[in-house]
Amino acid sequence: MNDTFLNTVNTQTWANGRHQVRCVNRIWETPDVTTFCFMAEQPIMFFFKPGQFVTLELMIEGEQIMRSYTIASSPSVPYSFSITVKRVPGGLVSNWLHDNLSEGDELAVHGPMGIFNCIDHPAEKVLLLSGGSGITPTMSMARWFYDTNTGVDMVFCHSARSPSDIIFRRELELMDSRVPNLQVNFVCETHGIGETWSGYRGYLDLFKLQLMAPDFKERTVFCCGPAPYMAAVKRMLQDADFPMENYFEESFGEPPADEDLDILTEAEEEALEDRSEGAMVSFTNIGKGIKVKAEETVHSAATQLGIRIPKACGMGICGTCRVLKVSGEVEMEHNGGITDDDVADGYILSCCSKPKTDVEIEV
Numbered sequence: 001m002n003d004t005f006l007n008t009v010n011t012q013t014w015a016n017g018r019h020q021v022r023c024v025n026r027i028w029e030t031p032d033v034t035t036f037c038f039m040a041e042q043p044i045m046f047f048f049k050p051g052q053f054v055t056l057e058l059m060i061e062g063e064q065i066m067r068s069y070t071i072a073s074s075p076s077v078p079y080s081f082s083i084t085v086k087r088v089p090g091g092l093v094s095n096w097l098h099d100n101l102s103e104g105d106e107l108a109v110h111g112p113m114g115i116f117n118c119i120d121h122p123a124e125k126v127l128l129l130s131g132g133s134g135i136t137p138t139m140s141m142a143r144w145f146y147d148t149n150t151g152v153d154m155v156f157c158h159s160a161r162s163p164s165d166i167i168f169r170r171e172l173e174l175m176d177s178r179v180p181n182l183q184v185n186f187v188c189e190t191h192g193i194g195e196t197w198s199g200y201r202g203y204l205d206l207f208k209l210q211l212m213a214p215d216f217k218e219r220t221v222f223c224c225g226p227a228p229y230m231a232a233v234k235r236m237l238q239d240a241d242f243p244m245e246n247y248f249e250e251s252f253g254e255p256p257a258d259e260d261l262d263i264l265t266e267a268e269e270e271a272l273e274d275r276s277e278g279a280m281v282s283f284t285n286i287g288k289g290i291k292v293k294a295e296e297t298v299h300s301a302a303t304q305l306g307i308r309i310p311k312a313c314g315m316g317i318c319g320t321c322r323v324l325k326v327s328g329e330v331e332m333e334h335n336g337g338i339t340d341d342d343v344a345d346g347y348i349l350s351c352c353s354k355p356k357t358d359v360e361i362e363v
Contacts, residue, residue, distance in 0.1 A: 014046045014112065018057070022106045024080065029167050032087040033133065034098055035072065037080055038109070045078040050140040051117035051222065051250075054083070055318045057108040057310070060096050066310050067093040068318045070224075070250070071112065072136040074143035084167065086133035113319040115336030116222070116250045118144065123220035123246075125153040127213055129204070129233055131225025132160065135167050137250055138222055146175050146182065155213040159187045159204050159229065163197050185212045206236055217242055224250035279355035283307060284326055285362050298323070298330065298361060299350035309350050309363055313337070316352035323350050328359030 025037040053070045069083040088094045101107075118126070118141045126145075128138035135158050145152045156176075160166045166186055176184040187204050191197040200208050209216055221242070223233050230249050237247060281301035282289035288305045299321055302309050311321040316334030325346050330353040332338075338349050350361070 012042065012044050014044050014048065018108055018110050019044070020106060020108055023101055023103055026101075026103060027082075029084060030165050033084060033165075033167050034087075035082050035084045036097065036101060037073075037082040039080045043079060046081040046112075047075050047078060048081070048112035049114070049117035049119040050074060050144040051119075051137040052112040052114035053137075053318070054081070054109045054111035055113075055320045056083075056093075057110065058093065058096065060092065064310065065093060066110075066318070066320045068313060068320075070114075070136040070140070072139050074140055074147055076144055076147035084133065084136050084139075110318070110320055113337050114317065116224070116248060117141075118222065121220060121222075121248055123152070125215070125219045126155070127216055127219040127221045128154060128156045129221060129223040129225075130158045131204075131229035132165075133167065134223075134225030134229070134250065137224050139168050139172075141222060142172070142175065142182065146179060151181055153219075154182045155185070155216075155219065156182065157185045157187065157204065157209070157212055159189075159225070161189050162191050163188055163195050163199075164192065183212070204233065204236075206240055209236070216240075220246045220248070222248050279328075280358040281355055282358070282360045283363055284360050292355060294354070296354065297351060298348065298353045298355065298359070301355075302350060302361075302363065307363060311351050314351050316349050319349065321350040322347050324348075324362040325353075326360040326362055329356040330354060330359060331356055 019040065021038040021040050023036055024039045027035040027037070029035055048071060051070070053068050055066050055068045058065045058067065069085060071081050072084040073080070073082040085094050085097050087098050116137060128142060130138045138156065142154060142156055145154055156172065158166065166188070169186070172184045176182050185200065187200040187202070187208060188197055189202065213219065221237065223230055234247065234249070238244060278291040278293050280289055280291050281298055283302065283305070286307060288307065290301050290305055292301045299309055299311065309321050309323060313320070316332070316337045319337035322338060322342065325348045330348055332348050332353040334349050334352050338347060
């Protein structure tokens with residue numbers, strides 16, 4: 001073999017942080033859902049836990065916007081990753097992605113992060129429940145189990161508005177036809193004129209669930225979808241005496257509105273200077289500081305000083321607001337948006353960290 005035809009690949013491994021990636025493909029899934037596939041210029045193996053997410057760093061109309069999306073692909077295909085985005089009426093980011101992000105475009109992503117995944121909660125039998133675009137993390141899990149021949153017993157149940165709105169339908173049906181340990185079920189609210197549908201109709205309820213998975217109480221449940229869907233599923237399982245310690249759900253919601261970052265008025269500045277109690281939060285590389293009340297966060301302190309720390313969730317999930325704590329102590333109540341290694345290195349999430357003593361922060 002002629003070695004001149006072989007390219008040397010110096011592969012790196014993905015680690016939590018900021019990475020520059022390039023869109024390499026757009027896949028039309030349904031009339032209002034598109035999958036965007038990404039790779040890095042320097043080959044990177046995108047290892048992550050199925051169910052985790054990334055946060056996109058976008059520039060929309062001159063403003064930096066951060067938005068988190070679950071990874072829909074599986075780490076079993078490691079040299080690329082994909083997100084699957086539903087166009088939301090009036091949605092700033094989803095519409096921008098559909099209308100503007102093209103093959104060849106580059107952007108920065110933060111991650112991977114997230115405690116909702118099938119690696120940290122191993123099980124021999126799983127029930128994957130999803131509604132609408134909430135299918136992405138459960139699809140990542142199903143792809144991982146399928147590709148790695150784990151033998152995990154899977155019941156996959158997805159709820160959609162109509163047959164034409166079922167995301168990944170053909171792929172799921174193909175997977176179902178090829179392995180005995182995957183049973184795929186779809187529930188459609190309605191079907192359009194000319195559409196043939198012989199599957200479950202209406203909404204997911206206990207009767208349908210018992211038909212799909214008579215042993216559902218013996219399974220570990222992973223659930224993701226719109227908030228009303230997850231609330232209904234959780235209530236249904238609780239009423240059926242399901243062991244809720246085996247129930248896990250994705251906790252994404254709409255990102256909170258950005259705080260007002262306008263320059264403080266002179267009277268407001270004087271009021272801040274008059275604070276005599278509370279911990280001092282100092283931003284060492286900017287030369288500003290402020291005392292905060294017990295219930296205030298590091299992010300709140302930054303906002304009051306006009307310092308913009310990017311964030312996407314406001315709940316300690318996405319990890320976007322990570323900053324370095326140079327000194328002092330904070331009480332941080334996060335939801336998986338930061339690793340133990342980052343904490344050991346002094347990093348905190350500003351959105352969910354409340355100072356216990358005077359602290360010094362580097363942003």
